[in-house]
Amino acid sequence: MEPTPKEIDEIKNILRKEGKKDATDEDARDLHYRMVALADIVIDVAVDRARKEKKLKENPDGFPLDNTYTCLLCHDSANQETGWWDKVGPLCLNCRDAVRKRVITRRDIKNKDKAMYTDWELKYYFNIHPATQRKAIRDGRLKARVVENKLGKPHLFVYLIRENQDYLPSPKPGYNRVVRPGDKKSFRAVPVKGT
Numbered sequence: 001m002e003p004t005p006k007e008i009d010e011i012k013n014i015l016r017k018e019g020k021k022d023a024t025d026e027d028a029r030d031l032h033y034r035m036v037a038l039a040d041i042v043i044d045v046a047v048d049r050a051r052k053e054k055k056l057k058e059n060p061d062g063f064p065l066d067n068t069y070t071c072l073l074c075h076d077s078a079n080q081e082t083g084w085w086d087k088v089g090p091l092c093l094n095c096r097d098a099v100r101k102r103v104i105t106r107r108d109i110k111n112k113d114k115a116m117y118t119d120w121e122l123k124y125y126f127n128i129h130p131a132t133q134r135k136a137i138r139d140g141r142l143k144a145r146v147v148e149n150k151l152g153k154p155h156l157f158v159y160l161i162r163e164n165q166d167y168l169p170s171p172k173p174g175y176n177r178v179v180r181p182g183d184k185k186s187f188r189a190v191p192v193k194g195t
């Protein structure tokens with residue numbers, strides 16, 4: 001879709017105001033093209049969401065995914081065979097079943113940045129190895145909710161912050177922030193090095 005001369009002038013004015021004093025017609029066309037492409041994506045996403053919301057009204061328990069998504073809880077990739085569109089959004093079947101069995105609530109998933117850590121997040125944020133986490137669970141220092149797979153084996157360990165308040169900082173540290181021993185409310189449930 002080609003911009004009209006009036007649109008080109010308007011975009012050039014915006015670019016000039018934003019500091020690009022030498023904005024050309026070509027710059028304006030380029031930005032117009034990118035804005036149209038972005039708008040198309042935004043519209044596609046909005047239409048898709050609206051369709052899913054409508055389908056959820058007819059199927060309150062959800063329905064199989066129509067595409068590949070990332071599971072909201074465990075972040076595994078989930079597709080038509082392995083995933084489910086739940087009220088809360090895309091989930092893998094293991095996490096869906098955990099919600100159905102009330103191991104995890106939808107409210108906690110929605111609020112996950114303030115409500116919980118997963119096992120891989122403890123590794124990511126605090127470099128605590130999964131084996132160290134298991135030991136802390138066995139010792140009763142860490143309380144876990146376990147999402148199981150079809151075989152009844154652990155798929156994901158979730159640590160609710162409200163059940164581990166003395167140990168887990170909330171909200172999560174920023175991705176670039178290094179948590180040091182002695183930081184206020186830094187992780188104290190398990191030693192960071194070894195067991």
Ligand SMILES: [Zn+2]
Pocket residue numbers: 071072073074075076091092093094095096
């Ligand atoms: Zn999952």
